[in-house]
Amino acid sequence: MLRFALYSGAVLLAAGLAILWTVNREVASRARHTVETQAEMVAQQSLRGRLLPSDFDAPVRGQRLAQLDSLFRRDILMPSVVGTRLVNRDGTITYAARHTLIGTKAPYTRNLAAVFAGRSERRVTRTVSWRGQQNVKVLQLLVPVRETATTKPLGALEFDQDYRAIEIGVSDASHRLVVILGIALLVLYLSLFPILHRLTAQLASRNRRLREQAAEREELLEAEQTARAEAETIQRLLTEQNSRLRELDLMKDEFVSLVSHELRTPLTSIRGYLELLMEEGGNLTAEQERFLRVVDRNSERLLHLVGDLLFLAQVDAGKLTIxxxxxxxxxxxxxxxxxxxxxxxxxxxxxxxxxxxxxxxxxxxxxxxxxxxxxxxxxxxxxxxxxxxxxxxxxxxxxxxxxxxxxxxxxxxxxxxxxxxxxxxxxxxxxxxxxxxxxxxxxxxxxxxxxxxxxxxxxxxxxxxxxxxxxxxxxxxxxxxxxxxxxx
Ligand SMILES: Nc1ncnc2c1ncn2[C@@H]1O[C@H](COP(=O)(O)OP(=O)(O)O)[C@@H](O)[C@H]1O
Ligand SMILES: [Mg+2]
Structure with a gap:
């Protein structure tokens, strides 16, 4: 039970974290996007018609510098914007809120090429704010500046958005998300737990039954094998006994035939002499003659029996010829x-x-x-x-x-x-x-x-x-x- 609770809890937690991560990313990217669009709008609306092509020709000096300062500081440099510059097509900074940069080369020539081709660019980087604050994390936007909507960009407007503003929004959203998600997952967990637990218990009991059946089947198989082995042993014994019996039978046949032969010869001889004795009869008393007749009858029976035995011995040996x-x-x-x-x-x-x-x-x-x-x-x-x-x-x-x-x-x-x-x-x-x-x-x-x-x-x-x-x-x-x- 405890193990099950831990497992299912861990699974839900992992799922929650995954959702959180995905949503967080999505929120961050949306926040960034919103900031970006805002910045672009500000740049285009506030500056439209107020920037001159000559502002991109060469670093701005004197009176024009003062005009641009007041324009940028009033309309663009809100608390969340920490820097802004104008860069011409040569990559020279012609105006910067931080004046020391005017006349220097912009460090991001690769991004500039894309901007002059008509696309906005953005990146997260660290920079110095126009008020001189070091190492400020910013979302840097580069927006093309055109005289009219269709002409080639005159140059680029750089716009450094303080990243903390974005982060605060995002982290606010994520905190709310964590709470909502946590509650949702908890509710889900509590309501799903009994169902999941019952399902798991059913699965476990079915598994147990299957294992028991397998074990039973194995036992049956073993019993069958034992029975078969026993049957084989018995069969072998029977075969052995059979062949032994056949041997004995053969021995018996041989014995009967041998004995019969050995009996017949002496019996025939006995009967021959008996016959002689009875033929000479004259010297015998009546009683002696009676005895001789008994001997004669019995020896004949004996001979008959021996004859029958010999006959059957021949039949058995397949030697009865007629x-x-x-x-x-x-x-x-x-x-x-x-x-x-x-x-x-x-x-x-x-x-x-x-x-x-x-x-x-x-x-x-x-x-x-x-x-x-x-x-x-x-x-x-x-x-x-x-x-x-x-x-x-x-x-x-x-x-x-x-x-x-x-x-x-x-x-x-x-x-x-x-x-x-x-x-x-x-x-x-x-x-x-x-x-x-x-x-x-x-x-x-x-x-x-x-x-x-x-x-x-x-x-x-x-x-x-x-x-x-x-x-x-x-x-x-x-x-x-x-x-x-x-x-x-
Ligand atoms: N005609 C018969 N009437 C009654 N029983 C007979 C007759 N013939 C044979 N049998 C029976 O069959 C048995 C086997 O006959 P047989 O092989 O000739 O043996 P045996 O004559 O030596 O007894 C006899 O013992 C007897 O029981
Ligand atoms: Mg008979």
């Missing part, structure tokens, strides 16, 4: 069904086929047989005694369709999307302890797709399941696969 042979699907279906019929019979399940003849298909017979084995054995496995399984084969457009239907336990709807995941088994399978590994459908799907086909399942719990595999009869040309070794 044969391109002419396959008669009717035969494949028949073989599969016949191979599994004993199981169906043992469980009192009706196993029927419906086969429509169709052209042979190019593909891998062993793999396609595996598809049928998986599907039919699943149907039998998940169907209760006395149920029914039907296998149909027919052509639809350019595709062969294999459909395996049962009226078994079915699959809960929520679990159906996961059927083709490896090791996935439905709750019905696990709850009822139905044996299996959850690899069959994944393998079936891989084989169907490798043949350019697809697989789909429809199922309803406690109603039954239908699995449908579509296989194009003419397999799409596959560059990665070896060329068929036979005429189509």
């Amino acid at each position: 044969e391109h042979e002419n396959v008669r699907l009717e035969e494949v279906v028949q073989d599969s069904v016949e191979a599994l019929r004993p199981i169906a019979e043992s469980r009192g399940i009706e196993l029927v086929t419906s086969i429509t003849p169709l052209p042979s298909l190019v593909g891998d017979r062993a793999c396609l047989a595996q598809v049928l084995d998986n599907l039919v054995s699943n149907a039998l496995k998940f169907t209760a005694e006395g149920g029914r399984v039907s296998v149909s084969l027919y052509a639809e457009g350019d595709s062969a369709v294999v459909e395996v239907e049962d009226n078994g336990v079915g699959i809960p709807t929520a679990e159906q999307t996961r059927l083709f995941e490896r090791f996935f088994r439905s709750s019905r399978a696990t709850d009822n302890a139905i044996p299996g590994t959850g690899l069959g459908l994944a393998i079936t799907k891989a084989i169907a797709e490798r043949h350019g086909g697809r697989i789909s399942v429809e199922s309803e719990e406690d109603v039954g399941t239908s699995v449908r595999v579509e296989l194009p009869l003419a397999m799409a040309h596959d560059h990665s696969a070896p060329a068929p070794q036979f005429a189509a």
Whole structure:
């Protein structure tokens, strides 16, 4: 508040001083001008017709001097005029109120030239008054003197106006001005102060708000940058983890493939010797034979599992190659069904086929047989005694369709999307302890797709399941696969 008052006061004061200075100058110049005009008028009116051309010829002496003295002293030398002279065109003073100057040269030849050209001249200077007073400040006027208004100037009339007269007038005016201006400024200041103060306060508060907003924005920006940096860190971590996971996945694949190989060889050998033992049968007790059959069943399951694992390892490695042979699907279906019929019979399940003849298909017979084995054995496995399984084969457009239907336990709807995941088994399978590994459908799907086909399942719990595999009869040309070794 105090600072504001001081500032605005100082500004007003400066403005006041500037006005004062300007007005003062103006007043002074006007005062001078007035004095000048007065002097010119006096010179011209009082002297018109009373000065003679001969007064400029040569320094005035004798009686004429006395005449001029009385003329000048009576009409011109008022208290404010302290000196007067006549100067001829040669620059010689022909008459002066102070007689000692008569006959001398005027000191201001340059100004005289202008006067003889017809202009009045003026200057502020110091001089000696006609009464002999030293160093008097005067406004010196030089006025041309003419015989008539149009003739060339005869000479110049000098006129020394006491400067104090002007100064007194000017300083009077300025004193009044100072007082008036002071009062005006004070009134102005007092009336403007509240307004200015309110305006300044508003500006200050707006500035404060702007600064606050800027600070807020900066904070937001910082927060955003931090968040971005965090996101980047997380992204980097995720990328690292991903690549680590990919590595682990690869290691797992290699491990499975290696282990499967290493398991298959000894298992095959075990099963070979088992077979030999069972063929020689005669030396074995009934119990020993029963044990051997258990070993046989389990080793077969083990071999099967190892086979499935190896198969999927190949799929993962992109190394699943299939044969391109002419396959008669009717035969494949028949073989599969016949191979599994004993199981169906043992469980009192009706196993029927419906086969429509169709052209042979190019593909891998062993793999396609595996598809049928998986599907039919699943149907039998998940169907209760006395149920029914039907296998149909027919052509639809350019595709062969294999459909395996049962009226078994079915699959809960929520679990159906996961059927083709490896090791996935439905709750019905696990709850009822139905044996299996959850690899069959994944393998079936891989084989169907490798043949350019697809697989789909429809199922309803406690109603039954239908699995449908579509296989194009003419397999799409596959560059990665070896060329068929036979005429189509
Ligand atoms: N015909 C079917 N009826 C009921 N459930 C089935 C049928 N076929 C497959 N499933 C379900 O799909 C799961 C995966 O099948 P699969 O991959 O062949 O594995 P697995 O036969 O070893 O259990 C099975 O565990 C079972 O829950
Ligand atoms: Mg299965």
